[in-house]
Amino acid sequence: MADPHLRSANHMNDDDGRVFLGLMSGTSVDGIDAALVRFDPAPRLLFAHTFPMTPALAADVLRLSQAQARVTPDEIGALDTLLGIAFAEAANGLLDHGGINPETVTAIGSHGQTLRHNPNGVAPFTMQLADANIIAERTGITTVADFRRRDVAAGGQGAPLVPAFHAAILRDAAEDRAVLNLGGIANLSLLPAKGAVRGFDTGPGNGLMDAWCLRHRGERFDTGGAFAAQGKSNEALLQRLLDEPWLQLPPPKSTGRDQFHLDWLEQKSAGLALSIEDVQATLLVFTAHTVADALRSQMPDCRRLLICGGGVHNPVLMARLALELPGIEIASTAAFGIDPDFMEAMAFAWLARETLAGRPGNLSEVTGAKGPRVLGAIFPA
Secondary structure (H helix, E strand, O other): OOOOOOEEOOOOOOOOOEEEEEEEOOOOOOOEEEEEEEEOOOEEEEEEEEEOOOHHHHHHHHHHHOOOOOOOHHHHHHHHHHHHHHHHHHHHHHHHHHOOOHHHEEEEEEOOEEEEEEOOOOOOEEEEEOOHHHHHHHHOOOEEEOOOHHHHHOOOOOOOOOHHHHHHHHOOOOOOEEEEEEOOEEEEEEEOOOOOOEEEEEEEOOHHHHHHHHHHHOOOOOHHHHHHHOOOOOHHHHHHHHOOHHHHOOOOOOOOOOOOOHHHHHHHHOOOOOOHHHHHHHHHHHHHHHHHHHHHHHOOOOOEEEEEOHHHHOHHHHHHHHHHOOOOEEEEHHHHOOOOOOHHHHHHHHHHHHHHOOOOOOOHHHHOOOOOOOOOEEEOO
């Protein structure tokens, strides 16, 4: 019996488009998304699968990526190796499932797993782990990785990087629209009918909800929003969360789990006697409100919001977004033929293609970099 989690879209054919494999593990730390993409020249998803991280590896990532965690060089080095092995296994697993010869894959684009993201510090940096040497060695496929640091070196945020891909496949000259990625962190790509593409992080997407759910339910995410639906949003907590200074910063801006984490939540909720269900409900409203506020302020004429990422499967969150954004048509990217679960993995396959072609992968209007830059480092097979 076929694995029900495997997805195939358009069987491989005899066209001359090159094939790339994208690997993505986001701030939700729920698995490694692997997507095989053909460019001929428009991107087409050929095959995709999410490979769960082992509980031990996921726990290490969560522990070491928190802002207050004390991390040793040995721990970073070991995690870099273990993630490299896991990413290589995901790539090989996808090819094995699909019966695909690795020699037909031009390159792998690997995002890696973000450990820290601090582009605004005294010494700006961003750190993604998953040793690309290991990926190239174990797959036998040229690997492109470390996409964010060149943008940071050029004075940018290093994020988000997906707006360029969103613009390439979803921009429409007839309407102002936006794409919302609801991963662990939420980010918007603003795609006006005319004018420059923009994009930025809006704050926590699923990350805080996932972390709260894991702590109190032992589950990595709130399936169907059922946990949040059992509670009621608390206005006092919501206002404390909305008072976070980062939310008032103008774009370009980016953030991560080292900004929005459970220690931060505990500081904000100190002295409030709330049920765990009410906290979850408040976090859901917080995510929806910050997204809606950002979209209203930065693209008031938006007519359509297309959503990808894990949050698209949370009907309670989707309903709340619709409530916060009356007059805007909201839909999954699936309505436009793009699997919402593999949008980012596809984007890093595309970024690998751009790097090998010597083309810039960032948009300076989005990240704030001094200009367009070719992103990433190439690790030959």
